Amino acid sequence: MPDPSSGIEIASASVRLGDRAVLRGLNLRLTERRIGVLGRNGSGKTTLLRLIAGLIAPDSGTVRVDGFDPFADRRAAVAALGILFQNPDHQILFPTVEEELAFGLAQQGLPQARALARAREILQAEGRTHWASAPVSTLSQGQRHYLCLLSVLLMEPRTILLDEPLAGLDLPTQARLARRFAALPQRLVTITHDPASLQTCDRLLWLEAGQIVADGPPQTVIPAFTAEMARIGAQDADADLAG
Numbered sequence: 402m403p404d405p406s407s408g409i410e411i412a413s414a415s416v417r418l419g420d421r422a423v424l425r426g427l428n429l430r431l432t433e434r435r436i437g438v439l440g441r442n443g444s445g446k447t448t449l450l451r452l453i454a455g456l457i458a459p460d461s462g463t464v465r466v467d468g469f470d471p472f473a474d475r476r477a478a479v480a481a482l483g484i485l486f487q488n489p490d491h492q493i494l495f496p497t498v499e500e501e502l503a504f505g506l507a508q509q510g511l512p513q514a515r516a517l518a519r520a521r522e523i524l525q526a527e528g529r530t531h532w533a534s535a536p537v538s539t540l541s542q543g544q545r546h547y548l549c550l551l552s553v554l555l556m557e558p559r560t561i562l563l564d565e566p567l568a569g570l571d572l573p574t575q576a577r578l579a580r581r582f583a584a585l586p587q588r589l590v591t592i593t594h595d596p597a598s599l600q601t602c603d604r605l606l607w608l609e610a611g612q613i614v615a616d617g618p619p620q621t622v623i624p625a626f627t628a629e630m631a632r633i634g635a636q637d638a639d640a641d642l643a644g
């Protein structure tokens with residue numbers, strides 16, 4: 402049985418992609434409700450999220466979420482973890498909004514008719530009943546992103562992994578989504594290179610070249626990160642960027 406109190410446990414985990422060591426010997430035990438991961442482009446944030454989600458396995462070391470291995474136990478992973486990718490087009494599989502929303506529930510074992518009914522209920526609750534049979538292709542990028550979030554919320558996972566959840570969205574949508582995230586009872590792991598959105602996290606990790614360089618409350622990690630980004634930004638050439 403899953404044990405939610407054990408949180409996300411990563412032990413000596415390394416990931417190579419191609420000839421690159423993208424994550425290097427990570428050791429983390431994450432039990433907080435709001436966890437942020439900061440880091441520059443290419444630092445390994447998305448790879449870390451994919452590792453936690455069980456979409457990739459570590460080359461060495463172990464990953465456990467609520468006590469199970471998310472790569473080996475896909476059934477447990479689908480029930481326990483929701484992931485919101487940066488690009489909604491990497492996530493959306495179905496032609497219409499209601500089919501897309503129903504898919505995750507059907508994967509969790511709900512009969513298709515019940516899944517579609519639940520999809521229509523959430524659209525009604527969101528004031529978007531007119532979206533139900535709309536082709537996903539008629540939605541804007543921001544609306545598709547919002548649709549992906551609704552899909553994740555419908556599945557009620559214990560942990561939600563968010564990859565740059567507010568990037569590319571207009572300001573009212575960002576504000577609305579930020580309020581929605583803040584109200585969620587679930588554990589959220591949010592990755593971004595924008596520290597402002599992580600001010601209220603319980604714990605903040607700063608990832609650099611596949612390793613944790615700072616781990617603590619936002620009050621200490623954000624000033625250190627911001628100062629380092631300013632230092633690098635003041636240079637003409639990016640000597641610190643490995644790849």
Ligand SMILES: Nc1ncnc2c1ncn2[C@@H]1O[C@H](COP(=O)(O)OP(=O)(O)OP(=O)(O)O)[C@@H](O)[C@H]1O
Binds near residue numbers: 644
């Ligand atoms: N399939 C792959 N093969 C080889 N290298 C890869 C592959 N996928 C990612 N990488 C490399 O791994 C590194 C980390 O990528 P990752 O997407 O995890 O970074 P990130 O911190 O999420 O970056 P960003 O902020 O730009 O989204 C990058 O240098 C990237 O080029």
